[in-house]
Amino acid sequence: NAGVTQTPKFQVLKTGQSMTLQCAQDMNHEYMSWYRQDPGMGLRLIHYSVGAGITDQGEVPNGYNVSRSTTEDFPLRLLSAAPSQTSVYFCASSSWGTGGDEQFFGPGTRLTVL
Amino acid sequence: KNEVEQSPQNLTAQEGEFITINCSYSVGISALHWLQQHPGGGIVSLFMLSSGKKKHGRLIATINIQEKHSSLHITASHPRDSAVYFCAVRAGNEKLTFGTGTRLTIIP
Numbered sequence: 001n002a003g004v005t006q007t008p009k010f011q012v013l014k015t016g017q018s019m020t021l022q023c024a025q026d027m028n029h030e031y032m033s034w035y036r037q038d039p040g041m042g043l044r045l046i047h048y049s050v051g052a053g054i055t056d057q058g059e060v061p062n063g064y065n066v067s068r069s070t071t072e073d074f075p076l077r078l079l080s081a082a083p084s085q086t087s088v089y090f091c092a093s094s095s096w097g098t099g100g101d102e103q104f105f106g107p108g109t110r111l112t113v114l
Numbered sequence: 115k116n117e118v119e120q121s122p123q124n125l126t127a128q129e130g131e132f133i134t135i136n137c138s139y140s141v142g143i144s145a146l147h148w149l150q151q152h153p154g155g156g157i158v159s160l161f162m163l164s165s166g167k168k169k170h171g172r173l174i175a176t177i178n179i180q181e182k183h184s185s186l187h188i189t190a191s192h193p194r195d196s197a198v199y200f201c202a203v204r205a206g207n208e209k210l211t212f213g214t215g216t217r218l219t220i221i222p
Contacts, residue, residue, distance in 0.1 A: 020177055033210070042200060042214040050208055057211060090157060103205065105157040111139075 001026050006091050006106035013081040013113045021076040021109050023091030030103070031096040033073040036060065037108075043090065049074055050068040050096075080112045117141055118203055120213035128221055133188040135216045137201035140182065147202045147210070148175050148186050157200075160186070193220045 007022045007059040025032065033048035035058075045058030063085060065077040074093075076084060091106040120137045122185050127133055137146070148160040160173040161168050163184065170177050172191075175182040188195055202212040 007196050013149075035212075040214065041210040043202075045209055045211070048167070048209065056208070059211075092157075096204070096208075101147075103147060103149065103157075103159045103202075105159075107156045 003027065003089055004093055004104050004106040006089075006109050009107065010111060011112070013078075013111065015082060015113060016043050017081050018077070018079050019081065021078075021089055021091075023074045023076065023106060024072050025093040025104065026072065027093060027095070027104065028071060029093035029095050030071065030094045031066070031082075033058070033075045034064070034066065034074070034092065035090045035092065036085075037090060038087050046076065048066075069109075078111075081111075083113045085111065086113045087111060117205075117211050118201060118213040120201055122216060122217050123214070124217045126219045126221065128189055129192060131191050132153075133191050133195070133218065133220075135199050135201075135218070137184045137186070137213055138182060139184075139201075139203045140204070141205045143179075143182075143203045143205050145204045146177055146184050147200075147204070148184075149200045149202065151200065151215075152197045153197070155184075155197075157175045160199075174186075188218075191220045193222050196220050 009108045031053045034046040035043040044060045047066040049055045089109045121136045128199040146163050151157045163177040172189045198215045200215045202210045
């Protein structure tokens with residue numbers, strides 16, 4: 001199993017540009033989530049999904065959109081990037097809701113917005 | 115006040131020392147997680163607890179539900195244990211809330 005994969009690993013954007021961070025998992029997990037990690041602030045939840053077709057907002061959803069058309073994929077879209085979105089982004093999945101809850105994280109995407 | 119508080123924020127110890135990292139939370143929870151992040155690296159799940167105590171190798175995690183407190187202990191610490199350790203709680207509402215992390219440095 002590849003686990004949780006994220007692309008790209010690094011990205012530099014200009015203010016106002018849009019992009020999609022990709023996340024995929026091959027463990028058939030229903031629960032997937034996106035976090036951003038900023039220095040001194042731990043991980044903050046952006047959006048999460050408890051299954052295909054179901055998404056909900058986390059702690060810091062503004063400026064980000066998500067969709068969940070399949071169990072495997074959970075892309076995160078930045079519609080108009082801002083310097084405040086410079087961060088490291090982690091996607092995670094777990095079997096929460098179906099009997100387990102071990103968290104599996106992707107390797108992260110380091111995003112810089114100029 | 116954050117829902118999840120970790121202490122200390124930073125901890126430096128000599129190799130071989132017994133390490134304790136604490137996590138306190140303010141809401142009722144269904145589970146508490148401990149996770150590890152090595153410098154420049156990914157995030158790995160260490161434990162999930164809903165009661166009592168779990169042990170894996172030199173790592174021990176305990177939780178006291180009544181006191182809303184959990185501890186992560188490392189016995190015979192080693193430089194490879196140097197990492198940031200996070201606790202995170204699931205309050206039964208689907209969301210996982212993280213503490214701000216404890217940066218542990220073990221000096222040879």
